[in-house]
Each structure stands twice: as C-alpha cells, then as structure tokens.
Amino acid sequence: MKYQNDIDTALGQKKNYKSLVRKLKKKNTREVDNLFHTLHDEVFEEVDCLACANCCKTTSPIFRDVDVERLAKALRMPVAEFQKKYLTMDADRDWVLQTAPCPFLGEDNYCSVYEWRPKACREYPHTDRKNMLQILNLSLKNTEVCPAVAKIFFEISQRNQ
Known part of the structure; x- marks a missing residue:
C-alpha cells in the first residue's frame, strides 16, 4: 500500500503521539484548530484517498x-x-x-x-473540524487507519519538539 509507511510510523510513534495529545489538550482551542486545519490542507494536497481507502476497508462509520x-x-x-x-x-x-x-x-x-x-x-478524517480538542483521542486512533492523519500527527510532533 502506497501510504503504509505513514501508518507504520504512527504505530511506532503511538506512545509519543499520546504524549503529544496531552500537550495539545493544554493549548487553547483556536491554536489547536489552526494547527490541524493548516496541516489538513497541506497533507490533503499530497494524499490521494482513492489510492488508499483504508478507512473504508477497515472501519465503519x-x-x-x-x-x-x-x-x-x-x-x-x-x-x-x-x-x-x-x-x-x-x-x-x-x-x-x-x-x-x-x-x-x-x-x-x-x-x-x-x-x-x-x-x-x-x-472523515475530521481533521478540519472546529474544536479539535474535543476529538483529539479519536484523531489519535485515526492515525492507525488514515495515512493523512498519521502525517498530520507526525508534522505536529516535529513542530512541537
């Protein structure tokens, strides 16, 4: 799968990403929303959902x-x-x-x-929603399914070191 490396990276970084979620929960809503929304737009310029469809293959709405x-x-x-x-x-x-x-x-x-x-x-994957703070745990779980979310978390973790 073209994007499997992104998901594998997310699985390997799960502990770090959980720590990142705890840090993000201490920030204000607007700051977290801006961070996710900017990265959402950047990542979806690169990611082709039709090349993956892992969400449709593994989960149910x-x-x-x-x-x-x-x-x-x-x-x-x-x-x-x-x-x-x-x-x-x-x-x-x-x-x-x-x-x-x-x-x-x-x-x-x-x-x-x-x-x-x-x-x-x-x-889906909800990374352009308002009030991302409310769904950070869901987004963390989605790193294991969606390479775009995995990429977003990777980028956030790199920018918040």
Missing part, C-alpha cells in the same frame, strides 16, 4: 437515522431491509456496518453510494 433513510431511499429499499442487510447496532447503540470492507466500496476504491454516503464518511 456511524449511520445516523437520516443516513439510513437517505441510503435506503437511494437503493430503493425499505429502511428495515437496508438495516437488516447492511447494518448492526453496536454496544453504544449506534448503527454501524456488519462487515468490513464497506459493502459499497468498489475494487477501484470508489464508493458506489458516494452521493448518499453517511455524514461520518463525508467528514
């Missing part, structure tokens, strides 16, 4: 009711049938995919339901 309804309608299925065929309820009582990789991911890494995809997919 949360499907809100509105996501389920939109996808069921797009696929011309009753909501209950869509849920039964594709989803399961996790321990947090959220709808998630039954299987990985995502059943809507094509061999070419294109999403067959891209236009109707869940909000969580639209926003």
Whole structure:
C-alpha cells in the first residue's frame, strides 16, 4: 500500500503521539484548530484517498437515522431491509456496518453510494473540524487507519519538539 509507511510510523510513534495529545489538550482551542486545519490542507494536497481507502476497508462509520433513510431511499429499499442487510447496532447503540470492507466500496476504491454516503464518511478524517480538542483521542486512533492523519500527527510532533 502506497501510504503504509505513514501508518507504520504512527504505530511506532503511538506512545509519543499520546504524549503529544496531552500537550495539545493544554493549548487553547483556536491554536489547536489552526494547527490541524493548516496541516489538513497541506497533507490533503499530497494524499490521494482513492489510492488508499483504508478507512473504508477497515472501519465503519456511524449511520445516523437520516443516513439510513437517505441510503435506503437511494437503493430503493425499505429502511428495515437496508438495516437488516447492511447494518448492526453496536454496544453504544449506534448503527454501524456488519462487515468490513464497506459493502459499497468498489475494487477501484470508489464508493458506489458516494452521493448518499453517511455524514461520518463525508467528514472523515475530521481533521478540519472546529474544536479539535474535543476529538483529539479519536484523531489519535485515526492515525492507525488514515495515512493523512498519521502525517498530520507526525508534522505536529516535529513542530512541537
């Protein structure tokens, strides 16, 4: 995989990245947001999600009711049938995919339901969100899945030595 080195680096740096998260949590929201948003833009000029699609291959987004309804309608299925065929309820009582990789991911890494995809997919990897402080732990976990997030954490760690 083209970006596997970024994920391997993140796995090797997990202890350091946890320490980085603790340091970032002591900073103000605007400073952390600016840091992540700047790096988000820089990294996504280099990273091609279609060359990777690891998020779609290994994890499941949360499907809100509105996501389920939109996808069921797009696929011309009753909501209950869509849920039964594709989803399961996790321990947090959220709808998630039954299987990985995502059943809507094509061999070419294109999403067959891209236009109707869940909000969580639209926003992934969440590194351009406001108030990054609230999701630093999630972002840390995403370094193990997304090479772009791994690159962002690497860059932050290099700038904060």
